[in-house]
Amino acid sequence: MRFEPRDVRLKNGTVCTLRPAVPEDAEQMIAYMKQTAAETEYVLRYPDEVRFTLEQERDILQRLMEDPQAVMMAAIVNGQLAGNASIGGLGPKRKVRHRCSLAIALKREYWGQGIGTAMISYLTELAGQMGFAQIDLEVVADNARAIALYEKCGFKMTGRRVRALRFDDGSWHDELIMVKLLTKEQEGANETL
Numbered sequence: 001m002r003f004e005p006r007d008v009r010l011k012n013g014t015v016c017t018l019r020p021a022v023p024e025d026a027e028q029m030i031a032y033m034k035q036t037a038a039e040t041e042y043v044l045r046y047p048d049e050v051r052f053t054l055e056q057e058r059d060i061l062q063r064l065m066e067d068p069q070a071v072m073m074a075a076i077v078n079g080q081l082a083g084n085a086s087i088g089g090l091g092p093k094r095k096v097r098h099r100c101s102l103a104i105a106l107k108r109e110y111w112g113q114g115i116g117t118a119m120i121s122y123l124t125e126l127a128g129q130m131g132f133a134q135i136d137l138e139v140v141a142d143n144a145r146a147i148a149l150y151e152k153c154g155f156k157m158t159g160r161r162v163r164a165l166r167f168d169d170g171s172w173h174d175e176l177i178m179v180k181l182l183t184k185e186q187e188g189a190n191e192t193l
């Protein structure tokens with residue numbers, strides 16, 4: 001989906017622009033996926049699993065831009081792609097069409113400047129405008145920085161998927177399931193929400 005670009009001032013005074021990722025970003029996007037996969041264990045892919053060709057990535061970004069149920073948001077600092085965050089609907093089936101799922105990752109040099117907070121705040125606004133009733137996400141249980149960010153942004157932990165991930169070093173990792181409700185009706189929701 002297309003949306004209005006938004007400038008936010010970071011903790012170090014730099015301006016960061018949040019704007020739709022466009023097909024012209026494809027090359028930077030592939031490099032960013034490889035970099036973040038190498039810098040943190042908390043994204044799903046290992047660097048060798050980032051195998052998109054330029055053409056495939058362009059097509060994906062084009063489709064996402066035209067998809068009314070999806071937002072692919074790029075964070076640009078001094079002309080560079082600092083990170084990316086997205087929401088995507090679970091699909092048109094009536095039982096699940098109220099839900100969307102959130103993902104975010106920044107290059108390491110941009111952590112701790114408030115970009116994550118700004119992106120989730122804008123994505124939450126857009127998810128509400130798109131008619132979603134809640135945002136779901138999964139986070140590795142030992143990813144303290146991401147969990148702190150999500151809690152700060154109003155997400156609540158609702159469950160745990162045991163041994164959701166196995167890293168190359170053989171270690172097992174649980175995932176936490178978190179949700180942020182966007183509508184006032186609490187019917188059916190856990191009372192802690």
Ligand SMILES: CC(C)(COP(=O)(O)OP(=O)(O)OC[C@H]1O[C@@H](n2cnc3c(N)ncnc32)[C@H](O)[C@@H]1OP(=O)(O)O)[C@@H](O)C(=O)NCCC(=O)NCCS
Nearest residue numbers: 042104105106111112113114115116117144145146148149
């Ligand atoms: C998780 C991630 C998106 C956070 O983005 P960010 O821009 O660094 O987050 P912010 O600067 O907005 O910080 C958000 C909060 O995190 C918390 N935080 C910061 N550093 C922390 C640390 N070392 N430990 C725990 N919490 C920390 C703070 O509460 C901060 O809020 P504050 O600004 O009010 O102090 C980013 O670190 C990242 O891309 N990590 C790698 C990929 C990843 O883990 N993605 C999530 C997968 S589910």
